[in-house]
Amino acid sequence: MANLYQMEIDKVKEAISTSALQYDLVIRKAYDFIKKAIN
Structure with missing residues (x-):
């Protein structure tokens, strides 16, 4: 993601909230x- 937006990794980490990341993972x-259940 840092490469995609040409940002430093620390800046990307600041921009992404942990709650949003947790929601995405869920x-x-x-x-x-x-x-898997369908197949």
Whole structure:
């Protein structure tokens, strides 16, 4: 992500809140779980 926006890693870490990151991970895990359950 730092390369994508041409930012320093520390700046990227400041921009992304941990709660948003946690929410994203929960959604991804739920999506993967549902995908596996269907197959």
